[in-house]
Amino acid sequence: MTTVSERQWCAVRHSLRTSAERFAELVRAAPSPAAMVTAEWSVAEMTAHVAAIASMYSGRLANRGAAPPGSPMAGLVPTVTVDTVAEYNEATLRQFTERRPEVLTNQLLTDVDDILRFAELLPADLPVPWLGDARLPVAGVLAHMLNELLVHGHDIGTALRLPWTIPTTDAALFVDLFLFNVLASPGRLVPSATQYPDRMVSVELLSKHTRPAKVVLHQRKVSVEPPDGQCDVRLRFDPPGLDLMLFGRLSRARAALTGKVLVTGRRPWLLPGFLRVVRLPTNSVPRGHSE
Structure with missing residues (x-):
């Protein structure tokens, strides 16, 4: 895991709080909680999904990263993969049954406050077990919660x-x-x-807003290394554009045409195959989504 700077630690906590407040305001501005955002989820269901994640993280950080005793979903977490996240999300929504937007947004804001309060008591780089038995630092958990708000806020706003x-x-x-x-x-x-x-495939990720990194797929394993100028694909990106592309909200073609990502390197044709393996879970795109 990478070292978390004090600037990043302060920034992610501030952004999480302000984004939670923005998300709550967005949900309350929706004309109806029954309005469909994706083919499967209404505003209420998407808000419940985000609130359920906040509740899970609040419990985990209160327990120093471990699943709280008696947590009904704890046994599923280590077995989740990018291919089964949708099933895990649906199981979570069956457990988390509240659908009233006012109640959900109030609970979300309370849990985010708790996440921030518990996080301040922990080292920013403390490893926390995550889906599929991956490992994240506490700061990474907060960054994931932040991104849930950002991407699903994008979903609701777009739809x-x-x-x-x-x-x-x-x-x-x-x-x-x-x-x-x-x-x-x-x-x-x-x-x-x-x-x-x-065969080894390496992709260098570059942005003026993030640290440079090289993601390597070799001998069926994924690793992240410092860039050394030797790579198959060099991907320069705008962070929001890359974020939306990785989660299926922005097509690769449109990301390239709008300059959100720029692909170069000695073997750029390897990128599509690389991304079929090194990928993040994607939910249904919003209704009316034109990207």
């Missing part, structure tokens, strides 16, 4: 034509604190890597 922005600095925190850390210690989260050929 209902309500204003929502993903600040570049917030998306950069997601890349630095969550993405690079989860790829460095993916556990069982990326099971299809076991079916990839033995």
Whole structure:
């Protein structure tokens, strides 16, 4: 896991609080909690999904990263992969049954306050077990919670034509604190890597808003290394654009055409195959989504 700077630690806590408040305001501005955001989820269901994650993280950080005793979903967490996250989310929603937006947003804000309060008592780089037995630092857990708010706020805003922005600095925190850390210690989260050929493929990720890193797929394992100028693919990116692309909200073609990502390198044609293995879970895109 990477070292978390004091600047990043302060920034992710501040952004998590302000994004939770923005998300709550967005949900309350929705014309109806029954309005559909994706083919499967309404505003109420998507809000419940985000609130359930906040509740889970609040309990975990209160227990120094371990699942609280008696947690009904604790047994499923180590076995989740990018291919089974949807099933895990649906199981979570069956456990988390509240659907009233006012209650959900109040609970979300309370749990985010608790997350921040418990996080201040822990080292920012304390390893925490995550989905698929991956490992994240506490700061990475906060960055993931921040990104849940950002991406699902984007979903609701897109579907209902309500204003929502993903600040570049917030998306950069997601890349630095969550993405690079989860790829460095993916556990069982990326099971299809076991079916990839033995040849090494390396992708350098570069942005003026994040630290440079090289993600390597070799001998069916994923690792993150410092860039050394030797790579198959060089991907320069705008953090919000990369974030939305990785979660299926922005197509690769549109990301390239709009300059959100720029792909170069000696073997750029290897990127699509690489991304079929080194990928993040994607939910349904919002209704009316044109990207």
